[in-house]
Amino acid sequence: MIRTLVALASLWIAAPLAAQEADYAAFADFLDTYRKQNNTPSMSAVILRDGAIVWEGYFGTWDDERDFPTNADTTYYIASVTKPIAATAILAESLAGDLDLGAPMSSDGDWAEFCTYFRGTAIPFMGGGTDMSGHPIPLVDCAKPTTLVEMLDMRANADSFVYNPIAFARIDRVISGSGGRDLRAIVRDRILEPAAMRNVALGWRDPEQGDALRLMTMPYHVEDGAIRKQALSDDDFRASAGMIANPRALAAFDIAYDRGQLVPPAIRKRLIEGVELGPLGDYRLGWFLEDHEGKRLMWHSGKDDQRYSALYLKVPEDRLTLIVLANTEAIWKDGASLVEAKISQNPIGAQFLEDFVEAE
Structure with missing residues (x-):
């Protein structure tokens, strides 16, 4: 009898594990097919569940001559x-x-002049307009006494969020202008070291960049069906962009963040349970927030125009995370709304949710 129960238990455990492996294999096939359809030489991805990497996928080649397979x-x-x-x-x-x-x-001494100039341009998150779904985008409000914490919530334009990476990129100047430390030192001391993130460069001028640049895949742009190697961007590290990393390093951040090793768990809990979302979702403390099938999502996209793209998607209730990086715009090639958090606009994000997230 005992042997029978043990055998049945073994079958019960093996069946879900086999199903999960099949799901991961199907998702891997989807990613590699998507990569090839979008002429992307290199793509890397990891899935985390319950605070550990449960699947990794490395597709294509990362070097100029296409000799070396993409790896961890x-x-x-x-x-x-x-x-x-x-x-x-x-x-x-x-x-x-x-x-x-x-x-x-305004702790950034050039903020007023900078803001006024860009407000008069056609850049939508500064000069206003409408987004891809027809939603109005308010002009940046240069007279608004936006604070640092409000900027982390993307509130430079209005009381509701407007995704404004140009204003967000001034955060390091606000910090130094108010007597704070260099942003690179803050990120290294508060995140990279305690989370044990390895082979990460905080911009091109990072004196401790390690092997991140040596291991970096070059960027490409697809135009009229042809793939063309691109020059590397010379933008340095800002709060808005600039990190160079692999998915395992981002996974280390994800694990440390969820464990409360970087900031208190109450902050994460408030983003999940304490922020009431309207129909367009929200942006708080560096995250897009969205509800999907009764579950809160935390996510961010990345796009270096005509070079790289990225996706970082968390489903906290399921303790589930997806991270995908590529050396073309393929992951987020069609862009996203500036005033609406909507992961379904992204094919990879939408497929992941369909494959791995069950409705409540």
């Missing part, structure tokens, strides 16, 4: 996926008493 060490420019990491570091610095989140954007 291959690094990418992660573009705006830098934002939730930088925002978490800034929160940690504030909680340690070394930074005032109430510092105004």
